[in-house]
Structure formats: C-alpha cells, structure tokens
Amino acid sequence: MNDTQPAAYISVQHMSYSYPDGTQALRDIDLKIDRGEFIALIGQNGSGKTTLSKCLNGLYKPSRGAVIVDGLDTRSTSIVQMVRRVGYVFQNPDHQLFSANVWDEIAYGPRNIQLPADEVRARVEEAAAIVGLTSDDYEEHPFFLTKGMRQRVAIASILALQPHAIIVDEPTTGQDIPQSLEIMNFLQRLHDEQGHIIIIVTHDMPIVARYAKRVVAMGQGQVLADGPTAEVFANTPALAQTFVEPPQITQLAQRAAHLGFDPRTLSVDELVQQYLALHDR
C-alpha cells in the first residue's frame, strides 16, 4: 500500500460483518482511530455499535474487508496478541464475569497470557486500585456485587491486560449519576495520564458532549457521521438519519442561533459565556 500518512492505531477498511444466521450487521465501514483519541460511538438500538466494537478487538472477524490494529490484521492475529492492544468491556458485565471472586476475575486475563505470578499480582492490584476496588473486595463473589461494582470489576479485568485502546460498551447504563461520572472520570484519567485510546459506546448524549472529542454516529450498520463532537451534533441532517438527538443544551443553542448563539455549543458554561458576550458584559 502506498500510504504516506502515519498509520492509524486502528484502521477499518471496507469492512462488512454478517452473523452466522445471515444478519448483515455492518456494511462497508471505513474508520481510522489514532493514538490519543477519545471517541463516542453512538446510534440507535441495533445500529451495529456492539458488533463494530467486537470487530475492533478481534472477537469477530470481518466477513469482508479488514481491521488492522497496530499493524496486525485481526484475521490472522491471536487473541493473546489482540487483548494486549484492544480491550472490550461488555455491554452487560454479566456476560464477562465468570470467576468465583473478584481477584480471580481480574487475574484471569494476565494469567491467561501467562504472565509470571508476581506480575499478575501487581497488575491485579493496580487495576483494582484504578477502579476504586480495595483488598476488602477481592474475596467477594461478583454475583453479590451491585451492577455498578460488577461494571468496575469488568473494567478492571480489562485494564489488567493493559491494552492500548479500551472500548467500554454502555459504561453508564444502569448506573446513577454519581456512579456514571465516577466511571467516566476514571476513563478520562486513563486517557489523559496514560495515553490510552478510549472508545465509549453510549446512548447518553450529555456524557458524549462532556467527554468525547470525536463522535462516530452509526445507522443500519454504516457510519453516517464522523467528526469532532460539536460538529457532529451541529450536523442536523446527518444526525437525523441516526435518530439520535443532540444534548438539550445543544438543541437550545441551535434554536437560538438566530440570536447569535453557536449551534455547536456543548455545555451550559459555553452557553453562559456566549450570553455574556452577546450582552457585552
């Protein structure tokens, strides 16, 4: 290939995916994800977000086209190599958790890639600490934890593998607002302090506006809009096709655009600043 651009960390090339029953879930997807990105994958139910996520980490192999991660084609790359590169936290943590206690759950991945015992211990302790689990939690059976705690165990079990890119499918569904913000803030820290690529799959538009720098909006197995968050939210025709509405504050600014407000507004603070500027204060 004659590509003079620096290679993206993840490159999806004309990729389609069909389930064994013949359902075509993804059609001709082209997507490049660079190091350091914080992306939200949005779109209505059934648009293909989870399927695409599982293709990005090699759990599903493309039916057509290719997914290249860190220079490796997912079709010919082992799971052991993939899990070090792209981690996927399941939409429902109960599809991911199967060990008898929290420690074994988080240690499962590092043991599976045959790290030495002291390295496994260090990885588990570090990952548990990042998500706010303490040694008191290690012996707990995941079944007896709250959904929010199980989600954190699921995230820690992926973090322990130290993948460069982390995809979290619906991180805030079923969590109350403080729990949602806690999870999002720690994903933000991983991004800012350790340079991980973070991809959140979500229906929560205020969360998207607050955290994601780029939005990939899907509909019927295709990418219908892709760009900086504010630009995608301001692209009304493209967004309408995805049946997703921008956050209410953005809608307010869009409706008040004739008064001088910016239709790309993402937060109350931005709106207030504009108001003050418009009124020359």
Ligand SMILES: Nc1ncnc2c1ncn2[C@@H]1O[C@H](COP(=O)(O)OP(=O)(O)OP(=O)(O)O)[C@@H](O)[C@H]1O
């Ligand atoms: N195991 C499966 N077998 C067959 N079809 C499936 C399977 N899983 C998903 N699909 C179909 O693939 C399409 C994409 O589903 P997917 O779960 O990727 O959507 P999604 O955007 O994650 O939806 P949601 O927001 O509800 O989680 C849908 O038509 C869905 O019915």
Ligand SMILES: [Mg+2]
């Ligand atoms: Mg899904």
